[in-house]
Amino acid sequence: MKNTATDFDVMIVGAGISGIGMAAHMKEKTPDHGFVIVERRENLGGTWDLFRYPGIRSDSDMHTLGFDFEPWKHEKSIADGPAILDYLDDIVDERDIRKHIRFGHKVIAADWRESEARWHVTLETSEGERKHLTANWLYLGSGYYDYDEAYDPGFDFGEFEGTVIHPQFWPRDLDYTGKNVVVIGSGATAVTIVPSMSDKAAKVTMLQRTPTWMFSRPAKDAMANFLRKILPEKVAYRITRWKNITLQDIGFKRARTKPQKMGEALHKRIRKSLGEDCDLAPFTPPYNPWDQRLCLVPDDDLFKALKSGKADIVTGHIKAFEKGGVRLTDDQFIPADIVVTATGLKLAVAGKIALSKEGQPIDLSKHFYYKGCMFSNVPNLAVVFGYLNASWTLRADINSDYVCRVLNTSRKRGVDVTEPILTAQAEAAIEEDDIFDFSSGYIQRGKAIMPRNAVAYPWRLNQEYVSDRKRMKDDPVDDGVLEFRRHGANARGADEQLEAAE
Template sequence: MTNAATDFDVLIVGAGISGIGMAAHMQEKAPHHSFAILERRENLGGTWDLFKYPGIRSDSDMHTLGFDFEPWKHEKSIADAPAILEYLHTIVDERDIRKHIRFGQKVISADWRGGDARWHVTIENDEGERKLLTANWLYLGSGYYDYDEPYDPGFDFGEFEGQVLHPQFWPDDLDYTGKKIVVVGSGATAVTIVPSMADKAAHVTMLQRTPTWMFSRPAKDGLANFLRKVLPEKLAYRITRFKNIRMQDFAFKMARNNPERVKKSLKKAIVKSLGQDYDEAAFTPPYDPWDQRLCLVPDADLFEAMNAGKASVVTGHIAAFEKGGVRLKSGEFLEADIVVTATGLKLAVAGKIALSKEGQAVDLTQHYYYKGCMFSNLPNLSVVFGYLNASWTLRADVNSDYICRVLEHKRKTETDVAEPVLSPEAQAALQEDDIFDFSSGYIQRSKAIMPKSAVSYPWRLNQEYVTDRKIMKESPVEDGLMTFTRMGANATQSGEQLQAAE
């Protein structure tokens, strides 16, 4: 460990969508603050640079997965990873953010010390050398899943002699031409991989334990492309973004309020793609739409691969992996040269960073979310955990904007510490909510590591972007819960003394 500490106003962890978005927002809305971005990998882009499996793409439209400050200019609104990376690189270079990114720097731990109002952050480079950085504010844009290991369902591959791959660690040189492939899973990753591999493979089977609700839409947004031709680019983008946000919100609430109507609509669309004789059971989940995230099938590519005989969907439970394929409990045998385990991600909180306060370990499961971006009784710390029912970037944008407001308020009032204070008495009176009202496996498996969420705002991670945007943009940062104090003291800008918060 080197002794020399480097000081920043803000340390941003992660150079993916969340981190890049915060840097861009700071340049515009908190320009007096210094910052650095710490990225453990050698490239920016986060998810969109890490995953290399065939066909990797967005599963929501780029007019909402794109930032509010940078129009999406590509023709396709359902974009592949290279297009998304191009978008992010353009933002980083045009705004001169790249010079602020420190690649190959993994954040190991961060300790808050009130005496100097700083986070003392230990980072490690690729050679295992450690260094200390300090920053007044720590902004966690490190994503939501474990970069080191995926979810392991505990398969025993027994006598299977073929290749076994997980989408999170896809080999660069895989040749699957003429191969028989079984993709285990039915989520967005599986639905992407199956049609993408079907062009070269002999056959691709999607093996699902439980069906998923699917819907198809064009990869190109006709209205967006028309508006870009007749209106200024930024105006066209704002109109399309507004339209898509409202459509997402309407569709989600319709699914929750009238699930039977939505089921009929989804089934009708699948009949249109696969014909009256399709296997209805394979596309009828035992849960309502949006109890889990809907799977997008852009341009009906999965259904087209099925109609061409290049792909199929099988529902069943695995009995064993045998020589030459997969045996189901029904007795059916699926031939396979390659098995892809698209069985989901393993979630991680705060980038698996060991957080502490005055040397005492912080257990985030004992803290409540504050406005979906901070935590109760933890100073100068913010995080991005995106929406489950809308595009990730929508939350990243509102959180970045709000934290910039907090940073500017601290600067103008000459205070050093911003902390959402929740007294033990007030916490005891809170009614805890189910933080994620979704039945998806990766969500249910992660609840034990998640911070708390209350029924009442602001002590919650809300799932309504339209509501959040209005509150975060218009409500005062001094709301009676957020305290602003000076370093080493509990004095506000007016000189009043505050009772020290635990």
């Protein structure tokens, strides 16, 4: 390990949407800062490379899941996984980012050394080799769930002799032609898989313990496609993006203030798709709309599969897995050759990296979020945890832009440490808030490991993009909370860094 010069100004962990977005922002806004992206997998894309189940697609529109700097040019705004990977590949190649990515590099641990103003990072390559690198900043774009383990609800498959699959680990060669398939779950993954498998399977049954609120919309955005014909690409994209952000915000707030009205509107759409006399019980959860994330049904694909008889929805509790199928507590038997456990993800914080400060472990569950981007009393570290009520990339964009502003301010001042300072006295006065006001299973299961959240800004992970965007863009970086300082004999000065960059 080099003892004098820091290897990288910024180490970006993860080559998915968050990491690629940060790299693109840095290319444009902090060209004098060097960076590397370390990615544990052998390809970029994160979620969109990992998940390979039938029909894998976005569950929000690509005009908001896409980046603010790169228009989405496809006709379909609800995009499949391969189209999203193409979008990310184009960004990486057009901006010459690929050469900065080190694939097959998994970050194991990172220790902050104050005397050097840098993180000492331990990585493991796909060949099993251990490496050590240093970086002045860590930017964690490692997502929100555990890549190694899915959530295990503890099913005992007993006498079941068929195939059991979790969507996170979908086999490439699965042949389900003419098979009976039971998909356990009612979230976005199940709602995607059921209609996608129904074309070849004999029958696909979505077995849900609790219904989910669903809404349908066309996969193509007619207004977006019209605007692209008459306006420059970037202008059309900005207008469509603004339109969709506004509608999402209005819809979410309406659900919170008038949940009954929102529920009636969602049911009205379902009746339009399935018929006025359809049974709404499978689509009527015991909670209000947006208490959990709504499930998108593009082009009515799930409802078409239900109407065709190739798919159905059963609500009930599992009693046992038997030979040839699943037995419910009401003694109903559902034939199954294949069981898909779409039962959710396992939440993870900071990519499960063992963070420490001078060798002492950093437990992020004891630290407060700072502007939904950094953490109290943790220097030179930023993270992306996207919105639950809007597209992930909206937060990724504003966090990237903000960190670029912080980097430029630090460089201008000739400092190398930036830390949100929360004194013990100030912390004692903070009124804490629920980190997530959502009842989703994976959210509730993961709350214990999540960082702390305050009622008041800036010690907060907000769920209001419009106000967050304004604050992150307009509020001064030097807000009296974020401390800028210089430490360490081994850290390069501003002039030296600029000379090295040139």
